Amino acid sequence: MMESIACNLCGQSDHRVVYQKPDTKYFPKERFSAVECLNCGLGYVNPRPAFSEMSRYYPVDFYEYFDTDPAAQMKRYRVEASYLKEFARSAEGRKRLLDIGCANGDFPRHMIREGWEVEGVEVSRNSKAIDDFPVYRAPLSRPSDRSALL
Ligand SMILES: [Zn+2]
Known part of the structure; x- marks a missing residue:
């Protein structure tokens, strides 16, 4: 619906x-x-x-798709990273990203390599586990639910 x-x-x-x-x-x-x-x-x-x-709109194979053509995904990540650099302003010189719908975490990992601090939001249980940066597993309407932070 x-x-x-x-x-x-x-x-x-x-x-x-x-x-x-x-x-x-x-x-x-x-x-x-x-x-x-x-x-x-x-x-x-x-x-x-x-x-x-x-889960119907984001089935399991949606999350497996990211591994089917890593070179194409990396090309997309570089374009997206270039776009975000225009908006990276911080008084402390920190570049911070909240990726809402971060899927398997591949794009935030790319941004970590670019020197960004990252956090993600991913509510689908069809996505892969992420344990190398903070990910909220609850809808963004409940960001104070710290127990959702893995
Ligand atoms: Zn508006």
């Missing part, structure tokens, strides 16, 4: 559809809408799969 949501950043509901696209690998007949919040500009999927449906 899909649910319509307000902006995760500012709470406003006004948005515009930027593009619609199917998930060609798993759900070629379903179209997902990427929207832009008209108040703050955040981009997000809306409507989105309900939390109770996440």
Whole structure:
């Protein structure tokens, strides 16, 4: 089941559809809408799969996919890291990343090698275990649940 949501950043509901696209690998007949919040500009999927449906949308083989073409994944990580460097500002000179939906942790590990401090959020039990950096295994709406930190 899909649910319509307000902006995760500012709470406003006004948005515009930027593009619609199917998930060609798993759900070629379903179209997902990427929207832009008209108040703050955040981009997000809306409507989105309900939390109770996440394991259907992110099956076990989704997490195995990352290992099928490491060179392609590394190329993507380098592009994403380059993009993030533009936003890395800190008074202490620290570069910190919270990867929401960090899957198996491959991208945060890449960022550790780039000198970043990282933490992740991953709620899927289909993802691989991560024990080399802090990962919250609870929805982000409950970040104070420290017991979820592995
Ligand atoms: Zn917003």
